[in-house]
Amino acid sequence: MTLPPHLEALKNEALRTTCESWAIRSRWYLSPGIERVGPCPKCGYDPKKGERGSDRFSINTQKNVFNCRRCGIKGEGVIRLVMEVRDVDFIPACEIITGRTADEPIDSDRAAQLAREAEQQKSKQIEIGEQKRRKAIRAGRKIWDSTHKVHWEPGHEIFEYFMVRGLDVRSFLARFPDALTCLRYAPMLNWAEQRADGGYDIIAKADAMVAGIQDPDGVFCGAHRTWIDLTQPKGRLILPDGPGGKKRDTKKVLGTQKRGAIRLFTPPNPRRLVGGEGIETTVSVMLYGFEPDTAYWALVNSNNMAGRALRLETRKFVQDEPDMADDEAFVPPEWCEELFYLDDGDGPGSKLKEKLTRGLRRARRLRPGLKGFIVPAPGQGQDFNDAAMAMAAEIGSGRAPAGVANGAGT
Ligand SMILES: [Zn+2]
Structure with missing residues (x-):
């Protein structure tokens, strides 16, 4: 989707936040580790009712993705996470994350800087994914051999x-x-x-x-x-x-x-x-x-x-x-x-x-x-x-x- 420049900047600013740092800011209780696990911020769970569910939600901090086994929310990146948890559309989600409103003007230098950062973040994420994939294939090959x-x-x-x-x-x-x-x-x-x-x-x-x-x-x-x-x-x-x-x-x-x-x-x-x-x-x-x-x-x-x-x-x-x-x-x-x-x-x-x-x-x-x-x-x-x-x-x-x-x- 192509966005007008001010919204593109808003999106890029939102993307400076990871799923994990959003979870920390939101005070969600998640276990430490690469895969951070805890109650789902959307569907929760009620331990008083004897419900088990304190581990149904997870954030993979390396892949920057989230998933709930029960209500099924899942996706990549903080914008999708906020859209799912708060049940809002794309632009309101960006506003919630950045604390700015969509119609606020932004100067072009700052917009360019945000775009560069977002691009770097994206290629880093792709590289991590690619490394993991190659490592898993090597491990699979070892078993096969x-x-x-x-x-x-x-x-x-x-x-x-x-x-x-x-x-x-x-x-x-x-x-x-x-x-x-x-x-x-x-x-x-x-x-x-x-x-x-x-x-x-x-x-x-x-x-x-x-x-x-x-x-x-x-x-x-x-x-x-x-x-x-x-x-x-x-x-x-x-x-x-x-x-x-x-x-x-x-x-x-x-x-x-x-x-x-x-x-x-x-x-x-x-x-x-x-x-x-x-x-x-x-x-x-x-x-x-x-x-x-x-x-x-x-x-x-x-x-x-x-x-x-x-x-x-x-x-x-x-x-x-x-x-x-x-x-x-x-x-x-x-x-x-x-x-x-x-x-x-x-x-x-x-x-x-x-x-x-x-x-x-x-x-x-x-x-x-x-x-x-x-x-x-x-x-x-x-x-x-x-x-x-x-x-x-x-x-x-x-x-x-x-x-x-x-x-x-x-
Ligand atoms: Zn859930």
């Missing part, structure tokens, strides 16, 4: 995990031996979590499937890890809840998934791409609904598939319209004539359908002539892997989880 080849035969942990998920890949691999080379095995991999003081706690140690994420040029950009426990119904490790009842995920990415894909299978002359969020759902469609000339890629998460939503001046998001300024989401390769996005059948309230629509609109604008389709979920609250598991059970392929087979399961 320590992994082992998967032997797709009975007895191998990853083969058995796939069998629990109803996915017997043997006949597929007999036809296409180059498929699934992006999947590797990491025995007894640590599941670690960063503490507020920057150190790490190891929460669990278990076998893991590691998938290599590739950027649009085919270069490694992240390690996607799935911790497994073959005694569980879906073969996934169950982790204890984190502080404040926070759910811990059995899937994690080290590196970046933005713009990336786990290229499960790409035939020699592809023209169609089937993209799902998860590895298991995408492999399910690859095995049970295989089509020639078609690549099957897992796109890691729905935000990568969708890209950012368009935000109007009124601050309302239009969920099914893409923000074309966002260059951090997946773009289908040039050979792709038809793009199919898998609907994972997330329950009511999830915005998955809008997100997929947005992602396809985005792809069509970036690749004119491309056709985009949503493949509807196989059933209400059911994803393609649920369907594959049911199918495998019916035809007697696949495996019951080890615990169930031993009669030890529930």
